[in-house]
Amino acid sequence: MITTNYIKNEYIRRMPSAFCPGCGDGQILNAIARAIDHLKIPRNEIAAVSGIGCSAWIPSPYLRVDSLHTTHGRPIAFATGLKVANPKLKVIVVSGDGDCTGIGGNHLLHAARSNVDITVIMVNNGVYAMTGGQVAPTTEHEYKTVTTPYGNPAFALNVSEVVAAAGASYVARWTTWHMNQLIRSIEKALTKKGFAFIEVLSQCPTYEGRILNMDHIEMLHWFRDKFKTDEKGVFRVGEFVDIEKPELTDELQKIIEKVKQ
Amino acid sequence: MKAAEIKIDKNLCKGCAICIDVCPKNTLERSDEVNEYALFYPRVRDLDSCIVCRLCELYCPDFAIEVVQK
Amino acid sequence: MIDPGEYFLEGDLAAAYGAIKAGCRFFAGYPITPASEITQAMAELLPRVGGKFLQMEDELASISAIIGASWAGLKSMTATSGPGFSLMQENIGYAAMTETPVVVINVQRAGPSIGQATRAAQGDVMQSRFGSHGDYENIVLSPNSVQEMFYFTVKAFNLSERYRGPVILLSDAEVGHMMERLKIPETVEIVNRKIAKTFEEATKYGDDLVPPMGRFGDGLELMVTGSTHRPDGTRDTGSPDVQSSLVTRLVEKINKNRMYIEEWEEMLTEDAEILIIAYGATSRPAKGAVIKAREKGIKAGFLRPKVLWPAPERRMKELAHVKKVILPEMSLRGYSMEIEKMFPGKFIHYPKVTGTVHTVSEIFKKIEEVNS
Numbered sequence: 001m002i003t004t005n006y007i008k009n010e011y012i013r014r015m016p017s018a019f020c021p022g023c024g025d026g027q028i029l030n031a032i033a034r035a036i037d038h039l040k041i042p043r044n045e046i047a048a049v050s051g052i053g054c055s056a057w058i059p060s061p062y063l064r065v066d067s068l069h070t071t072h073g074r075p076i077a078f079a080t081g082l083k084v085a086n087p088k089l090k091v092i093v094v095s096g097d098g099d100c101t102g103i104g105g106n107h108l109l110h111a112a113r114s115n116v117d118i119t120v121i122m123v124n125n126g127v128y129a130m131t132g133g134q135v136a137p138t139t140e141h142e143y144k145t146v147t148t149p150y151g152n153p154a155f156a157l158n159v160s161e162v163v164a165a166a167g168a169s170y171v172a173r174w175t176t177w178h179m180n181q182l183i184r185s186i187e188k189a190l191t192k193k194g195f196a197f198i199e200v201l202s203q204c205p206t207y208e209g210r211i212l213n214m215d216h217i218e219m220l221h222w223f224r225d226k227f228k229t230d231e232k233g234v235f236r237v238g239e240f241v242d243i244e245k246p247e248l249t250d251e252l253q254k255i256i257e258k259v260k261q
Numbered sequence: 262m263k264a265a266e267i268k269i270d271k272n273l274c275k276g277c278a279i280c281i282d283v284c285p286k287n288t289l290e291r292s293d294e295v296n297e298y299a300l301f302y303p304r305v306r307d308l309d310s311c312i313v314c315r316l317c318e319l320y321c322p323d324f325a326i327e328v329v330q331k
Numbered sequence: 332m333i334d335p336g337e338y339f340l341e342g343d344l345a346a347a348y349g350a351i352k353a354g355c356r357f358f359a360g361y362p363i364t365p366a367s368e369i370t371q372a373m374a375e376l377l378p379r380v381g382g383k384f385l386q387m388e389d390e391l392a393s394i395s396a397i398i399g400a401s402w403a404g405l406k407s408m409t410a411t412s413g414p415g416f417s418l419m420q421e422n423i424g425y426a427a428m429t430e431t432p433v434v435v436i437n438v439q440r441a442g443p444s445i446g447q448a449t450r451a452a453q454g455d456v457m458q459s460r461f462g463s464h465g466d467y468e469n470i471v472l473s474p475n476s477v478q479e480m481f482y483f484t485v486k487a488f489n490l491s492e493r494y495r496g497p498v499i500l501l502s503d504a505e506v507g508h509m510m511e512r513l514k515i516p517e518t519v520e521i522v523n524r525k526i527a528k529t530f531e532e533a534t535k536y537g538d539d540l541v542p543p544m545g546r547f548g549d550g551l552e553l554m555v556t557g558s559t560h561r562p563d564g565t566r567d568t569g570s571p572d573v574q575s576s577l578v579t580r581l582v583e584k585i586n587k588n589r590m591y592i593e594e595w596e597e598m599l600t601e602d603a604e605i606l607i608i609a610y611g612a613t614s615r616p617a618k619g620a621v622i623k624a625r626e627k628g629i630k631a632g633f634l635r636p637k638v639l640w641p642a643p644e645r646r647m648k649e650l651a652h653v654k655k656v657i658l659p660e661m662s663l664r665g666y667s668m669e670i671e672k673m674f675p676g677k678f679i680h681y682p683k684v685t686g687t688v689h690t691v692s693e694i695f696k697k698i699e700e701v702n703s
Contacts, residue, residue, distance in 0.1 A: 004318045004327040014565075015324055021275035021300065026322025044550030049399070061554050061565060066547040068402060069556035069566070070395065071425050077392035081399030081407070082547060084383045085357050089403070089548050107395075110388040179319050217282050256378045 007033050011043075013064050018057060022216030024176035024202030028123060029058045031179060032092065035186035047082055047089045051075040051104060053096035053130045054204075055123035073103030076111045079118045087117070087249040090190055097124040097138040101159050105137070112166035112195050116248040119189040119196040122159065125204035126211070133207035140234075143211050156234070160199050164241045169194025171241040175201040175223035178237060185239065194247045201227065201237075264288075264311035266329040269302055273325035276300030280317035280326050286310040289317065333376075338513040342480040342506045343410075345513045346436055347372035349484030350408050352519055355434070356382035357407035359396035361389055361415060364448040365504040366438040369410035390415035394422040394435070401431045402555065404526075404546040406488055410436035412504075413455055414445065416462070423497050424463025425557045427581060430544070432491035432524055434484070436500040438507040441661075441686045450686030451504035451612055454662040459499045460640045466578050468585035470592060471499045471640040473610040477511035482519075483637070489522035490592065494584060495541050501639060503661070505612035505688055527551065534563040540584040589641040596635040597646070599625060603632025605701055606653045608670055610636050612688050613659050620694035629702045639666065647673040655701050657681055659689050 008015065011033035019025045036046060044066075048059030052072035060069035070078045075093045083091045100108055100122045111118065127145055128134040134147040138159065142151040164171045170192050172185040182200060189196030203209070203219035214222065229238035267288070274296060281289045281303050288311045292304035303326070305311075317326050333348050347369050350358070358377055360370040370386065377384040383400070387393045390411055397407035411419065416437045426433050439455050441447035455462075459471045470490050474483040483500055491498040527533035527543035530551045536542040542562070545553040554564030559574045567573045585592065599621060600606065609617035614635045624631035634650070636643050647670075656674040658667055659681040671678040681697050683689050 001330075003315070004321065004324050008324040012324060016273045016275070017323065019322065022277035022279065023322060026324075027320060030319070030322065030324070042550075043552070044548060047547050060556060064552050066402075066545075066551065066553045067555065068399065068547075069554075069558065070398075071421055071557055074391065074395040074422065077387065077395035078399035080385070080387075080392075081357070081359060081396030081401075082403050083399075084385060084396070085400035085403035085405045085407070086548050106388050107392055110392070216277060217279065220279065220282070252378075252383055256381050256383075259378050260381050261379050 002034065002037065007037065011036065011064050012062055014061050017062055019054065020206050022203065022205040023054070024125070024204070025055055025058050025123065027176045027179065028055070028121065028200055028202060029062055031182045032058070032063065032121070032186060035183050035190065038183070039187055039190060041090060041190065045088060045090055046092065048092045048094065049075040049079040049082065050094045051096070051099035053099050053128070055094055055096040056099070058094045058123070059092070073099055074107065075099070076104060076107040076118070076120060080111055080116050083116060083118050084249055084252060087253070091118040093118055093120040095120060095122055097122060097126065097159070098128045098136040101137045101157055108163065109166050112163045112168040112197065114248045115167055115169055115195045115245060117193050117195070119186070119198070121186070122197065122199045123202045124159070124199055125202050125208045127204060127207050129204045129207045133210065145211060158234070160197070160240055163197045167195070168197050168241060169243055169245055170196035172239045173199040173237045175227050175237060176203060177220050177223035193250070194245060262313040263331040264308055264313055264328050265331040267305050267308065267311065268327045268329060269304070270325045271296040271302055273323045274300065274302040275323055276302055277322065278303065279320050279322065283316050283320045285314065285316065286312055333515055335515050335517045338515065339510060340477065340513060341368065341508055341510045342477045342502065343368035343438065343508065344372050345477045345480040346410070346484045346500065346502070347376060348513070348515065349481040350434070350488070351376050351380060352515070353406065353485040353488035354521055355406045355408050355488060356380065357397060357400035357405040358382070358409065359385045359387050359393045359400070359407070360409045361387055361393050361411065363412045363415045365440055365507050366410045366412050366436065369436060390418040391422070394419040397433050398422060398426050398431050401433050402547045406432070406492070408434040408436065410438065412438050412440045413442045416455060416458065420462040423469070424465060424467060426497040427463065427467035427469065428557050429555050430495040430542070431497070432495055433497050434487045434491055434500060435497055436484070436502060439501065439503040441684070447686045449504060451688060452661045452684070452686065453503060453611055453613065453665045455501065456639060456662065456665045457668070459501050467581050469497055469499055469640060470494065470585060470638065471501050473501050473637060473639045474506055475611055475614045475635070476506065477509060477513050480506060481513055481515065485519050489520065492522045492524040493541070494588065495524065495544055501611070503612050530563070539588060540580050585641060590645070592638060593641055593643045593645070594637040595643040595646060596637060598633040600632035600634060600650060602630055604630040604654045605698055606632045606634055606650060606656045607694065607698065608634045608656060608658050609660065610639060610666065613661060616689050616691045617659055617694050619691040620698060623691060623695045624698045629698060631698055642669050644673060653677065655679060657697060657701060659683070659694050659697070661688065
């Protein structure tokens with residue numbers, strides 16, 4: 001029986017966490033641990049890589065696996081090196097929206113393009129939360145953040161569409177309300193070969209809450225009521241891409257088999 | 262299914278009340294006691310109403326609540 | 332796979348051969364003049380020995396990927412020049428902070444900025460030691476021939492494995508692109524990192540201040556982070572003791588062991604009155620100038636640091652009695668602060684920033700001038 005204490009004792013370290021009360025990061029940690037448990041993946045076969053931001057703490061230190069906490073924006077590049085060096089590892093990258101699409105945007109694009117077999121879980125709260133609520137590439141137009149006090153002059157990136165266009169094998173988008181769907185997507189991403197990208201809209205009561213003028217319960221209700229699989233545009237959730245295509249570590253192995261002396 | 266007990270870890274709970282909100286049977290409510298972080302943790306309003314769906318466990322961000330089945 | 336024997340090839344290629352011979356099995360890089368040949372050679376050689384090569388989207392991705400691969404247990408390397416070396420600084424600091432063995436080759440070109448892509452310079456000497464923010468120590472090697480491009484790359488791997496950190500092979504466009512004879516021996520000395528078999532092992536170190544290194548996939552549940560951390564990897568940025576002991580150890584790790592790391596070449600120093608210190612491409616004409624000076628009866632001596640950082644300070648202190656020290660180099664700053672520190676009041680800087688190497692007669696004329 002999958003209960004709280006079973007998951008906590010098997011997969012979690014150092015509770016209570018540093019996350020704010022009501023933050024979605026703890027829920028995503030729970031989802032990742034449950035997905036790993038459902039698949040019965042031996043813990044020594046998993047490596048977690050994270051960048052900089054609140055979401056980086058999800059695996060480092062809270063998930064009991066080998067974890068690599070890297071510099072801002074680079075976890076996908078570190079993860080590519082780790083995976084290519086040891087293809088037996090299941091590599092999970094947990095990265096915030098700023099870390100992943102701002103400073104790390106280039107690496108996201110190219111990892112999707114080369115279809116390297118890693119799973120990227122992008123925790124999207126529409127803001128740079130760790131540093132105090134600055135505007136992010138995923139902040140909607142006209143939203144007031146601490147660096148757009150008169151309203152955001154720019155526009156939000158539709159990350160899932162960009163990653164799908166770049167060549168990912170699996171792209172899904174959920175929210176922290178859609179816990180079961182999220183767990184199932186993580187399971188699929190870990191089992192599937194190729195670049196898997198899961199965007200999770202997650203409530204940040206401390207900064208996103210201030211921008212939207214909602215508390216975390218209201219944000220969860222907003223996720224529940226507004227974000228649906230048959231919606232269009234920014235409110236759409238679901239699995240967007242689920243295909244089979246050649247993958248980078250396989251292709252590298254083919255080359256080695258052909259030329260190795 | 263019935264619950265024998267609903268355990269709430271006062272040291273881990275941050276009083277976010279997501280469990281109270283997500284419970285389909287209104288089994289939980291906010292207590293008027295605080296833990297050492299000065300946060301109001303939940304308490305069982307009506308143990309008999311619990312159907313052991315474990316949605317509270319699924320949604321808790323802090324691994325602080327567990328339902329013990331009868 | 333790299334058969335022993337004699338070859339005639341360019342410095343960049345010799346470095347790639349050295350890497351393969353040293354056991355490098357992962358390379359991630361990005362094209363940049365004058366280091367692209369190293370990247371191209373690794374692309375051809377690595378798969379043939381079962382290694383993995385990736386051309387990444389930029390230098391930031393390259394240095395990141397090789398650190399990731401090192402934690403999977405592979406000896407990994409990248410190669411670049413000034414503009415790329417600048418981009419890599421953040422993660423070179425990350426490799427130092429997390430004690431990750433990696434080799435970074437910087438084939439220096441004239442800067443600043445885009446500069447002269449195809450011309451040599453020695454302007455990155457300070458950057459190779461202090462390029463990243465905060466306190467840490469790098470080991471920096473300076474080859475002056477094709478043979479040394481091979482041997483010093485092997486040495487760079489050995490030092491990075493032994494002391495668990497980034498080692499910079501600081502070459503330049505002249506040495507990287509010159510073609511000379513390379514002799515590859517049957518075997519070379521290889522040093523491998525001490526692998527920690529348990530989580531506990533990875534948290535302890537002996538007198539050498541180097542803990543054994545865990546490997547991802549062995550089930551140790553390692554915590555690696557660039558944040559200030561306790562010996563077990565737990566992030567702890569609030570404790571004064573944790574920061575102090577960590578940073579002190581990272582610096583002491585190299586300083587305390589410097590007698591095993593420092594390496595230099597010297598000639599005619601026993602009775603030298605004018606000491607010529609030179610490294611890299613400049614050391615070749617400098618040596619010739621010293622021989623010429625001796626022929627003219629000038630008591631010149633020659634000192635060539637093979638390891639630039641840590642500098643051969645103990646030896647330089649022993650030579651403090653010389654009357655004058657001349658440092659010819661292709662930079663207005665380069666190694667000058669270090670040499671001036673070691674020989675106060677006697678130091679003469681002889682920079683040349685044309686993008687071309689000093690000639691023997693140029694350095695000889697300088698020696699004559701100083702001697703008079």
